[in-house]
Every structure is written in C-alpha cells, then in structure tokens.
Amino acid sequence: MKQVKIRRWQLLRWRRHREVADLRGEEIVAVGKRAFTDQAELEEVLFPPTLSAVKTAAFAGCAHLHRVVFDVQNAVGLAANAFADCGYLREVTGSELLSVIGAGAFARCRNLRALPLGRDLRRIDTGAFAGCSSLEELKIPSCVETIGEGAFADCCELSHVDLEEGLTVLGVGMFRRAIALAVPALPETIREIPSECFRGCSAFDVLRLPGSIRALGSGAFRDCRRLTEVTAELGLADVGAFAFLGCRDLAVVRLPHSVKKIGFGAFGFGWSRKKIRVLADNEYMLKKLRRMLLLCGSLGRVSVEFDGKTLAERRRERHRRSLDSAPTHIS
Template structure:
C-alpha cells in the first residue's frame, strides 16, 4: 500500500507541473496563466516587467481567449502555480500599474507588489475589485491610491504597510474594517476620511503615520484597536457615539488637545490610551465607563484597566464623578505636571501603584468606597491635606511619600494598615489625626512616618498611653488628644470624627440646625460637648485657630443631638438631593444646583421634601430658635439696627460685658 500511494503522489505532482507549464503566456513582461480548470486565468507574476505595466483584460493561451480575473501573490494557488513566478515582489523597475478598460480583476494576492519601491501610481482600478490581500503593497513608492469605486469591504493586514510616499487614499464606500497594520508606517499620509460603514479599525493600523493630523471618524464605528493612532500628530478627533471599545495605547503620542468621549459607549478605559499625549488638556468620559469588580484586591490587581492611560499628558483637571470606575490603574495620571484637581467617582475602590506619582495634583477628595491605596500612588505630588476614608483598609509603601507640601493627614479608618514609609519624607507634615474609637495597633501608625521629626499625632485619649509607650527613637513625634481648628470664614460648616469639647472658647460656638417649615427658615441651637459624626455650623473669628479637647467615647456631658438636619461628612458625601440639599455659601444657605461631593470635615443641610414655599431665595436663619436681627448668617449686616441683642435674641437696653449681636454681627464687649 505504501508503494502504490507514493507512485500516485508522484503522478499527481508531475501531472500538475505539466498542466500548468503548458498553459501560460507572457505579454510585455507580465506572465498570465490558466488554472487546472483550464478556464480561470490570472496574472501569475513577473517575467521581466519594467516601467508602466498593463494588466490585460483578455489574453490568448493555447488558442483560446480567457478573461483575466486576478493577480497572483506569494501564497495564492500554491498547489497549482508550482515552479512559476508568483507576483511582482521585489521588482524595483515597475513604475506604475494600469488596468485595461473593462478589467474583470477582482482580487490582488498577498505580497504581490511587496518592496516594489519604484511603483508610484495605480491607474484604472476596476470597480469589481473586492480583495487586496495581506501585505500586497508593502514597501512600495505609491503616492496616491483611489479605491473609492471598488467593492472592497476590508483593507487586509499590512496591505499598504510602510508606504512612505503615500500622501492620500480614497477609501471604498462599502469599507467596514481595517485589519492590523494596514497603513502602519505611512509617514507621508496626512488625511483620512472614513466611509460611513466602517465598524472596526484593528491594531496598529495607522501607527507611525507621522504626518496624519486629521481623521474624520464615522458614526457606526464601534472599535479602535491597540496602538491604532500611536505617534500620529492628530490635533483633533471626533469620537462617535457608537464607539464601544478602544484598545491599549490607541492614541499614544498624539497631539490631541482635547478628547470628548462623553457620548461614546465605552465600558472600559484601556491601558495607555492617551499615554504621552503632551498637548492633551481636557478629557470628558462617558457615564458607561466602569472596571471589573472582582471583589478582592488580588483579583482586582490582575484585571486592572487604565494603566498609563493619561500618563505624561497636560491635563489640568478631570471629572470622573459621572463614571462607574472601580479602580484607577498603574501610572494612570503619573507625570501629569499640569494636573491640579481630580474628582473621583463614588464607586471607586482601588487606586493602584504610581497612579498620581510625580503629578502636580494639589487636592483630591477620596470617596468613602475606597478600600486600598497602593504603593507610591501619590508620591511627590503637591497635596496639602489628605483625608483617608473610614473604609480604607490599606495604604501601601510610599503611597504619600515625598510630598513636600503635605501638612495635615486625617486617618478615619478603624482598621487601616499603613505600610512602612507610607508618609515618609514629608518634611512639612505637622499634624496626623487618628480618629479610631477602637484601640489601633499603634505601631502601624508610626513607622509610616519615619524620617519626619516634627509632626504631632492626635489620638483619642483612651489610647494615648499606647502611643506614648512606643519606641520612637527614630524621631521626636509628639502625641496628644487635642484637635486644632482654623476657621477660614466667620461662619462655616463642620464635622469631626472625634468627640469634641467646644466649651473652652467664648468666641467660638458650635450649632446644630433644624428647618422650621412654618417660618421657612433654619433655627440654630448651640451645643458644647459634641459626639463624633455630628454635622455642625461653627461661628468664630475668621482666621482664628482654636485647640479643642478630644473626648473619650464615654466622656461625661456628651450631648444627645436631636432634630439636627445637618448631614455629617466625616468622609466625603455624594450629594444628589439637589432640591433638598442646601450648602453654606458666602454666609447663606443656598440650594445645591448639581450632584457632587460634600467635602470631608464639612456638613450640609438636608430638608426632606424640600422647602415649604419652594422659594429659590437663600434661607433665613434664627439662633437658638429665637428671631434676631440677623436675617441670614452673613459677614455683612442685612438689617441696619443699632440695638444690642443677647445670643437668645432678647434686646438688651444697657449691654456691658459679654457677647452680643449688633448690626447683624456678633461682637464682644469687655
């Protein structure tokens, strides 16, 4: 059986050779041949072709006329075109291609004109052309290609790869997809208008097109591949609403100044999508944007998105609050030297390593959903104050290291593990507030601050001795149970994660607030010893600094606050009430116009059901439930009244020593 099989194979092979060898002809250096069916006729390839070559519409072989339907490439009909030239690859003497009028050629094979460096033009491209195979025109000298009237729906892989003289392309109206590297390295290509049916632009398609500054992307396009516009000097780009996927490093090194993705359907932010876009200043992201939620840190780390996404851009600020992002990837905003503010979403759980390192970010509100801040995440930024949310369980090594402007850190978490050197080399750090009402592992909260010698650690008095007993020979850290407060305004909102005593100052008063629907006004009630997590309004000296005693959780005299409608912000609180949320602004309560973060350490007024008369005017304010001359808490008198009132709103005929209301302002008579 083996011997018979071998004989049949040889007969078949030689039969194929003889059949093809007798069925071809050459015209002006172009070889044409018949396939085994003795009907299909194609251009086999080169037989000394030079200059302008023409593909005939019809040729005569063995006395019969045959219509030419294709141009052979390296791997086309490999079982039939044995021993014959296949394509024109490497022929540097060809200068142009002309398809004869009425040409019926429908396809051009793979690598057919690869490295034909002298090929400049293609003339008379037939309307019936539907396929240009992989790497067909790689490395040619083509300057312009008009495919607009062809039936091509796919530009195949590497079809025009590395055509350095190609300046423009007219694409087919029915084009749906660009395969990988279709125009990669076309350094003279400067303009692309996408036909209306394009759906997918795959990986590396326009990478290295160093003259491509303008791309008009059609609606209906859904996918942009990896590195698709890498190192293209794009200055503008319109992202269609149908776009649902952008792959890694798609716009790396572009010259975009803005990127509005807000109308797209993107779900995931790809790694490096705008990496090293040094002119990019503004980005808008869609509300559909999210990241996979694996449920634990290890798995989340394996499924990160957004690594290097905006690294080395010129973004000044970015608002992520409308997104559903769960994590910020490695180096996502690293080296953003113009970045000052970032608004984070309420869904965020993880900030991964180096996410903001070496950026100029000056302020950030960390959401209460945050569980982990990875190593070096905020290294060497411009942050001045940091509030670590209650639910944050881990802060990695060097997470806030080398922050020269950092002065104050609040750690609200009851079980927050801080890695060694988490806040190291922050030379201006003065105050670290550890608010836990459970006994913390004191050692966790000291080693992270090594190499800094001047800060004070403020703790609940119950655990003060635990901290004082630590071996802290590496620095001169102080420990106490005091809270330092500086008022930026005469009237301000406030919330603390500590129990605090306000009774030590005559010129500082803490109030709770209740809305009176009958009077359509807010009544303020003074309080002294206040439980942690109580929303307050403070009145004191603008710019004044007050040192308040932190009280133990079981301290005597802590007031049970009732009917307080101030929402406490120990951590940041996402406000969506709009009609029901009121914020203190310029000394008056005003309605919230937009969703947004209420900052940690502040409070805001929530009126369930809204105001009685639905008025848009600022709310009137009463002190201690009694009307006074104050018509709203403001730095300027609203009502001119020379009389003096005590803090209960009672008019005083002959005021002497004490604190009084005069012309709408609090005054102290000595």
Template sequence: MMRIKNIAAAVTAFGAAVCCAVPMGTAADDLQGANDELYDGSFYYELNDDDTYTITKCSAIIVEKVPSIRNGKAITAIGDEAFAYCTGISTLEIPDSVTSIGKNAFYGCESLKNVTMPKKLSHLGDHAFFDCKNLTSIELPSTIAEIPDYSFALCDALTDIKLPDTVTKLGDYAFYQCSGVSSFRLPASLQTIGDNAMGSWFAVNDIDASANSSFIYENDMLMDKKKSEIFRASSQISGEINIPDGVQKIHSGAFSGCAKLNALHFPGSLTAIQDEAFSYCSEIKSVDFSEGLDSIGYGAFLFDQKIETLALPTTLKKIDNNAFAYCMALNKLILPEGVESIGEDAFLVCDALKQVSIPKSVKTIGKNAFGYTVENSERQLLEGFNLSVFSGSAGEKYAKSEKITHTVTDVNLKKVAFIAAMAGLAVLVIVFAVVLMRRSSKTASASAKKALKAKKEAEEAKNYKKIMDDEAEVKESDENDSAEDEEQE
C-alpha cells in the same frame, strides 16, 4: 514601562541563560545511535521520530548557511531558541528542507540583516525573530497560514514585508514596533489582525487592502468591511479628525505614532479604545469623548504630551494601566460618576495636574494612579497635588495608602435631604396659616388659632431634635476618622 518591554526582559534573561550554556562538543563521528545527540562542531542535532534531524543549538561564532543534511538524514526543523542571541550572524540562508522554525529560534540576533526563508516552511514559532533589530526584509512562502504572536516584533529596521496570500491571521504584536515600515500589503486571505500587530509603525503611509475581502483602507484608515473597527491608520494622518460614526472599536496601536494629529472627535457609537491606540501622538491637544464609551485600554494615550483637558463620558467604566501616563500638559480632569476602575500609573507624570476629584462609583485604584511623577527613574509624590474624595470610598483609601494630601468633600446627603424637606414643610405651614388667617381672621375661633400654633411649635421642636441627632452622628463619625488617622500615623 510598556508591556512589550517586560516580556522582552523576561525572555532576554531566559535566552541569555540558554545561549551561555552551550557546551563544547565532540566530533560527529564520535556520537552514534538513534538516541544520541549529534554535534558537528557548529550545530547540535536531535534525531526526530521520522528519521530526520532538528537543529537544537548553534555554537558557531559566524554562520551564513544552515545545512540541509547530516549523516545522510535531512534537517527539517530549527528548534526552540536554537540560534537565540547568536550575534555573529548577519546573513543567513535556511535550506528548503526545513519546514519548521521553533519559538524564539532567532530571538535577539541583533546583527542579522538578511535571511532567506525555506520554500516549504509550514510552521513558525512565536517570537521567532523577535528583537532582530537590523533585519531589513522578510519574505515568507505560500505554505505559511499564520504569523504567530511577536514573530517579528521590535525589528526596528524592517522595511520590506512580503506575506503570501495564504496568510489568514496576524498574531498579537506580530510586527509591533517595526518602525521602518512605510507600506504594507494585506494578504488576500487575511481575516484576523491581532492586538498591536501593526502597533508603533511610525513611518507607515500606505496600506494596500485591494486584494482582501475582509478589510478596507479608506481615509487613511484600515477598517473592517463594515467600518465598525479601526485597525491601523497612516502615520501621515493629520490635523483634526472625526472618527466615523458607526465605529465601535479602535484597536490596539491603531493610531500609535500618528504625530501629526492635533484634535480627536469620537462618535457615540464608540465603546472601546484599546491598548496604545493613540500612544505617541505628540501633537494631540484636545480630545472630544462621546457618551457610549465603556473602556480605555492600557497606554491608550501614553506620551500624548500636549493634551490639556479631559472630560470623560459618564458611560466610562474602566481606565486601564498607563492610560494617560506622561500627558504632561494635562491640567484639568473630569472623572464622572460611573467610573469603576482606574489602573496602575494611569495618570503617572501628569505633572500639570494638581487637583482631581474621585467619584464615589470608583471601586479600585491602582498603585501610583494619581499624584506621582518620575525623577531619576523613581516615582515621587507630585508637589502640590490634592485629591478630593468621599469618605469611606476607594478614593479616600488610595489617598491614605499613598500618603497623598486630600480633602473629604462629601456631605451628609440624608441630612441635606431631610432639612430641605422640613424647610419645604415649614413653608407650606406658613403659607397655609397666612391664607387661613386672611380668609377667616374675623371668624376663626380662638381654639383654631391655638391649635395651629401648637402644631407649628411641635413640628419645629421635632425638626430641631432630628437635626441635632444628625449633627451628633456626623461629629461621632469625624472623631472616629480622626482616631483611625492617628492610629495609622
């Protein structure tokens, strides 16, 4: 469903393959030479260019401590996937000799609760502790400058995060879904917060930004100093809130899990609502959008089950995948002319929504964007759903490809404009004739009256012919559409 799960599944498959492929080795004494792999019965080692070792694989069932030296050589690194899926580890001490931990190094170590990090660690790979579900605390040394993407994502039990003031960046999804975090202190040097770095923090109620010069925590919201971007809100923020005027962007996951919100008002300054910004806000009932908004990101209002109506602004161009999926109370949707892109599953499982009009401006519509629910883990057409579309538009193509009941609501605008113009001309002719006859009925010559009558009749004949030609064009177009429908069936 969510992007994070797709990534987890992919790495899970890879990690499982790596973990299960560990061969049983021989004793360390049987392996000699600088290029040989060393195995001591618990770990595999690879000799580095600087005559130190990297641990490349752990084969032990239970491990409590990583060695600091083997064969008189320091162990300075833990390689990629080295401990992936070692589920027997609950407490681990990493020696101070280690300066580098590779990507996916402890991926999926579900039993790991406590880890002592080395004091000279300078490199931490992405996904290093991804999905360590029982990890409760983490303290990183002052030698670390960046928390890479997904480093501690899905560490559900993590409650205590201590980062040094040397950290300048939190990568994308760095602490995503660390749902036990209730308080967090921003490092003094932090300048960049990646997408969803603090997303799905369902328990956070305090963010300390007092030591930082780039961010400010005010009115339960973490913002940049200019107050133009919102990065994270307290999960306890409640009731009806007005996003401050001047805010231009609401970052990924900023209000995710804020289950006490019930109404939102956006300012005209807002241009972007990013991925999962208001996901899992289960009490939101109304959303007041303002003109100026350009894009709504992936899963921005995912699982907001009480939203009933949506009137989107005319400035909106893009609605991303899953943007309003599982908004099950949504029963009225106004899509304005101007929207160009509607993503896959954008309104999936909006079961109360039975009628949607797709504007002509829409160029692309993703699969299952409208008219689908989920039953027994499978997508099903929503009973009684109908789309109103323009002929030849992306809306009509979507309805036909998805076999959704639809009505073509557009009319021949050229014809309407022509008829209106001709009607106006006819009125002018009549008014002119009446005035003329009133003013000069006694003096008008028979030839003048005859000329006026002839002109009127000529105009009427011309109008009638034009209307009949348009009718024929419309009829021919409808017959062609019907033929195409029959061929498709």
C-alpha cells in the same frame, strides 16, 4: 517569468515597472500577497469596481506610491501591511468603502494627512496607522467594533479626533505618543479607557470623564505631562495602576463616591512637596480614599480634600424642599 500573473480572479504578480497601475480593465476580486511589493517606479494605483480584498503586503515598500483610487462597488478589506512603508502616499480616494483595515495596513505612511472612514468599517487592527506622522485629523465612526493595539500610535501631528456618538470601543495604546492630540470628547457609549490608550498625549490639559466610563486601564493617561485637571463623573469604579503616573502638571482630580479601587501607583510613588489635590464628593469618601491611596502607594503625592456639601447642608436642603413642596392651607 510573466510580468503579470492572474489566477482565479486574483492578481498574483505585477512586474511591469510602470508609474501607473491601471487595473480597471482587469476582472479581479483580490490583489494577492506581495503582488506589488517594492515596486519603486509605481506612483499610482487604480482599482477595478470588482475588487473586494487587498492581501498581505500587496503594496508594501512601494516607496514612490502617492495615490490610490478605490473605484469599487462593494466593501473592501485590507490585510496586514497592505500599504506599509509607502512613505510618499498622500491620497486614498474611496477609503470610505473600507470594511477592514488590517494590522499595519498604512503603517509608516509618513505623508498621509487624512483618510476618511465610512459606515462599512468594522475593524481597525493592531498598528494600522502607526507612525503616520503627518496624519492631522480623524473621525472614527460608531460602526467600528474592534480596534487593535497601537492603532494610531506615534501619529505625532494628529491634533483632532472625532469619536462618533455610539462608538463602544477604544484600543489598548490606541493613541500612544500622539503628542499633538487635543482631548477628544468621549462618547457616552464608551465603558472603559483601555491600558495606555492615551499614554504620552502631552497636549492634554483638562479632562472630563463621563459617567458612562466604569474603568481606567493601566497607564491610561500616563505621561500626559501637561494635564492639569481631571473630573470623573459618578459611575467610575476602577482607576487602574499607573493611570496618571508621570502627569507632572496634574493639580486637581475630582473622584466620585462610586470609586471602589485605585491601582498601584495610580498617581505616582513616594512623597512629593507639590501635592495633587484629590477631591471627594462626600464626607464618607474621605477616609475611604485615603485608605485606597495609602494601599496603592500614592498617598505621599496627594492631599485628599472634601469638595461638596456637608451632610448638614444636604439635610437643610432636603428640609427646605419638603417645605416648599408642602401644600399651603388658607383658612
């Protein structure tokens, strides 16, 4: 069997059992499926400028691989599990040129602390960084169009995420069990928090939902145990089932009069001595909120209160403004 096999500009096999795979002298555009899989001796990979794709599981299970260099001229796509289970991987140079990060591409790379993402990135697939337990910070550029389920699930050291203004999508279960994550600033371009997006983010404390967000998916903030206060601005219409179930420290929720639906068990079930104060922003909303919370099974866990100006106060304010704006005639 040949140690190295290249066909039609694709590296199909590498079995040289060396610590460094320097591919810069090779005229290849792709690294083939499982080309380096389980190469225990491999510690460093240097890619050629012509590279455009790393295929499925190409470097999966390379237990001692700790450095990867993309010295390329064009955008590069990573297929599923491209670097999965590379437990020692710490440095990825040139990651700004990645255009696609496939499902599980960096899954369980437990020593990876940071991975800069650039303007060419369009897609982050399912579980792309799942289990990267040393990943500490992240910036997701606005050019990303698709984010798969659980893309950053179980990243237990991830503490800071910068969601760039202009980003329009988040993924289902995107930050599930990211237990160190602080509440990120949500861009005004986000329309929905998908199901279980922030489930188990137990470092969350005070949450503000901008008016651009129309819906919270099922279990969106479930089990955020230290979450104490939620303020949703005018625009939110749908609170999904189990959205805040298991948020044991939740004390205050401010809901706007734009809310039209509250899903099953959104704030838990049954009766509780410790009530969550659900605050309505106008008097007409009080009865509507109580009915929605009764139907979803959460009424026994909340107290619905009015938090705003009464109708009479608003009328007086309007009258005062009209007087202030009226022209004054001096004879």
